[in-house]
Amino acid sequence: MRKFKPEIILVGATGLGRDLAGAVATDLATGLTADCTGLDIDDRGFLLQTRPAFGGNIMATILTERTRPQMATVRPHVMSLPAKDSSHTGVVIRESPAIDEVDIAVKMLELIDDRKHGQDVDIAAAEVIVSGGRGMMSKENFKILQELADELGGVVGSSRSAVEAGWMPVERQVGQTGKTVRPKIYIACGISGAIQHLVGMQSSDVIIAINRDKQAPIFEVATYGIVGDLFKIVPAVTDRIKELRTKNEQG
Amino acid sequence: MNPVSDLGALGFVLFWGLTALAAGVFLFRGYQLFRLVSLGRRSEKFGQVIKRALTALGHVIIQKCQFKNITREDRGGVGHLFIVWGFLFFVTYYFFFIVIASGFGIPDVMEHNKIYGYYTWVMDFVAPFIVIGTVWGIIRRYIVKPARLKGQQTAEALIILITVLIHPITHVGKIATQIAAGHPPAGLGILTPPLSTAVSHLYTNAATIAKWHSFWFWSHWVFVLIVLGMIAYTRYLHMIAGALNDLLRRTPPKGTPERIDLNDPSSFGVDRVDNFAWKQLLDSVACVVCGYCQEICPATFTGKKLNPRLVIRDIKTNMLKNGPFITKKQAPVLPLIGENQEGSVPMEAIWACTTCGGCMEVCPVYIEHVWEIIDMRRHLVQMQAKFPDELLNLFENTEQRSNPWGIAPADRAKWASGIETKPFEAGKTEYLFYVGCAGAFDARNRHISLAIARILDAGGISWGILGKDELCCGDSLRRLGNEYVFDRIAKDNIKMFQDRGVKKIITECPHCYHTLKNDYHQYGTDWEVIHHAEFIRGLIKEKRLKLNGNGDLGKVLFHDSCYLGRHNGIYDAPREVLARTTSHTPAEMKRRLNRSFCCGAGGGHMWMEESIGKRINHERVEEALKEDPRTICVCCPYCMTMFEDGIKDLKASEKVQVLDLAEIVARALQ
Numbered sequence: 015m016r017k018f019k020p021e022i023i024l025v026g027a028t029g030l031g032r033d034l035a036g037a038v039a040t041d042l043a044t045g046l047t048a049d050c051t052g053l054d055i056d057d058r059g060f061l062l063q064t065r066p067a068f069g070g071n072i073m074a075t076i077l078t079e080r081t082r083p084q085m086a087t088v089r090p091h092v093m094s095l096p097a098k099d100s101s102h103t104g105v106v107i108r109e110s111p112a113i114d115e116v117d118i119a120v121k122m123l124e125l126i127d128d129r130k131h132g133q134d135v136d137i138a139a140a141e142v143i144v145s146g147g148r149g150m151m152s153k154e155n156f157k158i159l160q161e162l163a164d165e166l167g168g169v170v171g172s173s174r175s176a177v178e179a180g181w182m183p184v185e186r187q188v189g190q191t192g193k194t195v196r197p198k199i200y201i202a203c204g205i206s207g208a209i210q211h212l213v214g215m216q217s218s219d220v221i222i223a224i225n226r227d228k229q230a231p232i233f234e235v236a237t238y239g240i241v242g243d244l245f246k247i248v249p250a251v252t253d254r255i256k257e258l259r260t261k262n263e264q265g
Numbered sequence: 266m267n268p269v270s271d272l273g274a275l276g277f278v279l280f281w282g283l284t285a286l287a288a289g290v291f292l293f294r295g296y297q298l299f300r301l302v303s304l305g306r307r308s309e310k311f312g313q314v315i316k317r318a319l320t321a322l323g324h325v326i327i328q329k330c331q332f333k334n335i336t337r338e339d340r341g342g343v344g345h346l347f348i349v350w351g352f353l354f355f356v357t358y359y360f361f362f363i364v365i366a367s368g369f370g371i372p373d374v375m376e377h378n379k380i381y382g383y384y385t386w387v388m389d390f391v392a393p394f395i396v397i398g399t400v401w402g403i404i405r406r407y408i409v410k411p412a413r414l415k416g417q418q419t420a421e422a423l424i425i426l427i428t429v430l431i432h433p434i435t436h437v438g439k440i441a442t443q444i445a446a447g448h449p450p451a452g453l454g455i456l457t458p459p460l461s462t463a464v465s466h467l468y469t470n471a472a473t474i475a476k477w478h479s480f481w482f483w484s485h486w487v488f489v490l491i492v493l494g495m496i497a498y499t500r501y502l503h504m505i506a507g508a509l510n511d512l513l514r515r516t517p518p519k520g521t522p523e524r525i526d527l528n529d530p531s532s533f534g535v536d537r538v539d540n541f542a543w544k545q546l547l548d549s550v551a552c553v554v555c556g557y558c559q560e561i562c563p564a565t566f567t568g569k570k571l572n573p574r575l576v577i578r579d580i581k582t583n584m585l586k587n588g589p590f591i592t593k594k595q596a597p598v599l600p601l602i603g604e605n606q607e608g609s610v611p612m613e614a615i616w617a618c619t620t621c622g623g624c625m626e627v628c629p630v631y632i633e634h635v636w637e638i639i640d641m642r643r644h645l646v647q648m649q650a651k652f653p654d655e656l657l658n659l660f661e662n663t664e665q666r667s668n669p670w671g672i673a674p675a676d677r678a679k680w681a682s683g684i685e686t687k688p689f690e691a692g693k694t695e696y697l698f699y700v701g702c703a704g705a706f707d708a709r710n711r712h713i714s715l716a717i718a719r720i721l722d723a724g725g726i727s728w729g730i731l732g733k734d735e736l737c738c739g740d741s742l743r744r745l746g747n748e749y750v751f752d753r754i755a756k757d758n759i760k761m762f763q764d765r766g767v768k769k770i771i772t773e774c775p776h777c778y779h780t781l782k783n784d785y786h787q788y789g790t791d792w793e794v795i796h797h798a799e800f801i802r803g804l805i806k807e808k809r810l811k812l813n814g815n816g817d818l819g820k821v822l823f824h825d826s827c828y829l830g831r832h833n834g835i836y837d838a839p840r841e842v843l844a845r846t847t848s849h850t851p852a853e854m855k856r857r858l859n860r861s862f863c864c865g866a867g868g869g870h871m872w873m874e875e876s877i878g879k880r881i882n883h884e885r886v887e888e889a890l891k892e893d894p895r896t897i898c899v900c901c902p903y904c905m906t907m908f909e910d911g912i913k914d915l916k917a918s919e920k921v922q923v924l925d926l927a928e929i930v931a932r933a934l935q
Contacts, residue, residue: 148913175914178880190670191655191874208906209707213670231708 149204
């Protein structure tokens with residue numbers, strides 16, 4: 015940093031990135047805006063760092079006026095990928111500073127994979143999640159969700175009660191005591207939408223809820239809601255997608 | 266005749282020598298235990314010494330410890346009553362008619378009067394009761410083996426029971442030989458002690474009577490002294506430590522852990538036995554291993570690793586083992602929190618507690634198991650950040666957004682978007698309706714908030730809400746050991762209430778109720794907090810609600826919430842409201858009132874997974890379904906969630922509904 019003196023440093027708000035950005039900002043005695051949802055540069059060359067504040071009620075735009083560099087982190091997937099623009103002619107400089115082992119407080123002895131062999135699916139990273147709850151009635155019925163998920167290139171998630179009933183493994187649980195997910199599409203099948211579940215998925219881009227009970231709280235957060243028998247609806251949707259895909263491939 | 270003076274000087278040397286020896290053993294061990302208990306840290310001060318002493322003494326004499334546990338299913342306590350009441354007579358007898366009379370060689374003075382006559386006459390009736398109580402105890406413990414005493418068929422218990430049995434037998438032998446020798450207790454005419462007189466006829470050989478008398482006297486006294494020595498080393502100790510534990514018990518609020526000094530890092534929780542308060546160590550010494558706590562504990566009952574009795578046992582074992590090292594300023598050798606060894610409390614047990622308070626309610630010697638468990642949680646959370654993974658969300662959300670789910674605080678007033686509410690303003694509104702997180706955010710419990718609002722309006726009450734400014738009360742955090750964040754939340758709330766001039770608070774949730782009323786009281790607040798069940802009862806009593814009964818509820822079954830019932834003693838209010846509203850006394854489950862069974866969500870368990878053993882809410886719902894209700898009435902948002910989930914899991918949604926008391930009342934409003 016001290017060699018190149020950049021105006022702006024952007025870091026991905028991944029697990030590693032968050033740790034790194036904070037440490038670097040502290041070391042350089044500059045500001046850092048974490049988890050920005052929007053970035054821009056104004057005519058004075060200031061980085062406009064926009065992020066939700068006060069519980070998501072307002073969008074704050076933060077400037078780093080007096081110190082340099084200006085630093086921000088951005089969560090993965092919050093900004094859409096723009097089309098490739100070949101008119102920009104920046105240069106990527108790869109810098110590999112020599113690091114002395116003495117400077118690192120931590121020494122890696124061994125890398126242990128904490129995922130269970132083979133069966134692991136990281137629902138938190140999925141772009142499409144088809145989730146089932148108590149309304150699925152049995153373990154076997156999750157097959158229809160798997161078919162839909164396969165068709166959409168997504169994974170199957172679950173509510174706590176389905177995990178409790180032994181229908182799905184605990185790694186698939188979405189909600190307060192499970193995983194928090196924010197996929198592009200979340201399809202909730204037979205999930206009434208207890209608050210414990212809602213808080214784990216309500217920031218998904220599009221939520222589609224399928225439930226028999228039209229009073230179910232899941233419909234309060236759903237982008238699209240279908241009231242009806244999921245055992246008829248889900249296979250029908252799967253078939254329709256298949257049909258369209260075949261048509262597209264042919265056409 | 267005096268078996269002591271009959272032996273001349275040797276008799277007195279023997280009598281006082283043995284007595285001093287036994288007293289010495291007793292005092293030596295007593296002092297050791299005192300030193301060990303003193304290793305504990307200082308804690309809350311307590312006053313009202315005379316009142317306390319009288320209360321504790323009264324409890325011993327009337328045997329409150331037993332009466333609170335004698336039930337139709339478990340009558341073991343009755344035997345204990347026989348023994349204790351009998352021994353109160355015996356101990357008095359020992360003091361006056363053995364220690365003073367024989368010990369000082371003045372039996373003529375002490376025994377040749379009517380008082381002695383009457384007393385021995387009464388003792389003849391007392392003695393059989395002790396025998397009955399003890400034999401009953403032996404049969405129960407070693408033959409019937411009730412679940413409560415599982416694994417308690419120890420040699421120690423048997424020796425104790427046998428030594429109890431020897432007292433009345435040797436006593437009757439002593440009086441009988443006295444009568445046979447022609448020295449009946451004086452001056453009673455026909456009122457000679459009947460049992461002893463009957464036994465006296467066995468002694469026909471005049472030549473050996475004096476020897477027999479001497480035998481019974483000395484064997485009696487030796488056994489008394491053996492018991493005296495045993496007291497400090499065996500479970501006999503509960504006679505003294507239990508009474509002391511009652512005397513020194515913390516004053517209410519019940520179910521509220523001690524407030525800790527956050528400026529003193531050594532008090533951030535307990536992971537060493539000497540970090541406990543001395544009172545908590547006394548608890549461990551007082552335990553009599555009766556097993557009432559393990560019988561009522563919902564965690565033990567459903568197969569979790571927690572058994573409140575074992576927690577107390579482990580603390581005691583740990584203290585006995587580590588005490589000598591700690592006294593010498595050395596490191597403890599046995600970890601307090603650890604797995605699979607006596608003297609260490611397993612982490613899993615610490616997290617399994619729902620803080621329902623059942624154990625504390627039934628404990629005959631007033632042990633506070635829950636407070637001890639919370640202290641260990643405090644250490645795990647605040648010093649080690651070791652807690653079930655799923656709590657991370659709860660801790661972060663509550664700290665950052667002051668609600669368990671991390672929902673935007675601006676959404677707090679959304680529940681009231683369809684009705685008219687006023688903001689609370691001192692002078693303009695009388696009561697603050699503190700909705701609580703569940704009542705504000707949870708879709709099901711929002712209906713209850715609306716029902717309460719409707720009732721308040723119908724009763725013509727002037728009330729307001731804090732709206733989006735309302736904060737979480739911090740109950741779950743405190744019970745999960747996150748005292749640091751709780752402390753901040755409590756101070757924020759108290760400041761806001763004081764700034765806004767809040768004096769009277771109505772709560773929807775028993776947990777908010779308990780926290781605002783009792784936990785915050787530790788911060789010096791004394792506002793009036795009223796749970797909606799009590800408030801509605803008041804409105805009905807003052808005839809401010811016009812109720813027209815309601816027909817579609819069917820059989821209504823009532824479930825006691827731990828934080829309303831056991832922790833705050835509110836049992837009648839909801840039942841009365843139900844009776845007035847439905848015109849029927851509500852149906853009850855087998856476990857009810859202060860022996861009620863937790864729904865499974867207290868103590869932060871609302872936010873935790875429950876994967877070991879049977880689910881607590883399933884156990885409770887099954888119990889409820891046995892009564893075949895159409896409606897289950899609860900008074901708590903947690904109970905509501907746990908019951909509704911359990912009913913869905915057990916596929917009973919078609920035939921039974923769960924309603925809050927407020928909903929039942931709101932439906933009955935004209």
